[in-house]
Amino acid sequence: MKRNWKVLIAACVGSMILSGSVLAVSPGVRIFINNVEFASSAFKLNVDKGTTMVSLRSIVEQFRGKLTYKDNSIYVTMPESSNVSMQVNSLENALSAGSAEEAVQTWIKGVQKRSGAMQYAVLSPTLRQNTKQEFEDNFWVTGGSSPHMGEVEATQLHSKQLTPDKVEFSFDYPLVVMTETIGTGSASITVDKIKRESVDYWAISDISLRDSGDTGIMIGATAASITYQNTTYNFTLTLPKSWEGKYEVRDRVSDRAGHNLDFINKVTKTGTLFTISVWSKEFWQANEADISGMIPAEKVGEKGNNVYIYHPPTDVQYDSSDEKAMEDYLTMSKDVKTIKASFKIIK
Structure with a gap:
């Protein structure tokens, strides 16, 4: 019937x-x-x-x-799609981390294997929501073959308990091409304890890398940063966290133009990475053509009678015989374009 x-x-x-x-x-x-x-x-x-x-x-x-x-x-x-969905859910549950360190280790393995699914399995609900579409757009394949993240020993993980339910891990990782290490990356990962009725678990809520693209596609990661704020001339810049403690700012005064703020690499002691000049509007308008003909000067902001001009150094700023200083300067100088784009005037 x-x-x-x-x-x-x-x-x-x-x-x-x-x-x-x-x-x-x-x-x-x-x-x-x-x-x-x-x-x-x-x-x-x-x-x-x-x-x-x-x-x-x-x-x-x-x-x-x-x-x-x-x-x-x-x-x-x-249909088969439903069975696959159940299989994926089962795998994600199996990868669910019982400790903060386990979450980080699983994420590292996912990066090394270029498995977006493995990385996604240990992300917090919020970070999952923010990254799912990007994982799908890349067919759940991340990273690149050269360079890729090399081995990271457990002893290299340095943990910091932020709260009872939040731990921050920091570690360096080798950048490998074939079998050769060509450089070093740096990561800072925050892991939260996620509460649920059945059993609590740990999941990654924030991924900060010194260079968020050093191994290719790195979904969910941001470049770790610090803020430089100048209250005298009312502007801010976003600097890579790797710059912390490695630079200083020197104010050179020009009677005609105004102030030149040189960002100096401390290892070289005198090597200027870039300069933000705070000049009068009248001086800039009268001399813009001549200045731009001599140095690659670019206006990045204006407030009141002040204009803010960005310009890089015009000559070599390090001693090529000092390999350590040269390497440190060149590494920092790669970040300058991004720093310039972060310039903001404090209202």
């Missing part, structure tokens, strides 16, 4: 039961699946005394599944 079976829409596309509490607001109910609207008639949608009902068969068949009634039982067979 053929029967029509109807069930309460209870909210889980996986089990084909969706919650009817929201849908039962008015008789003119609209139904969406993955943000695509379907005609109510296609699912035999019906509102009865505040409860919204839908044909189980129609919604199962919409997902290319099969429903049969046999021996007073309902059998639902879903």
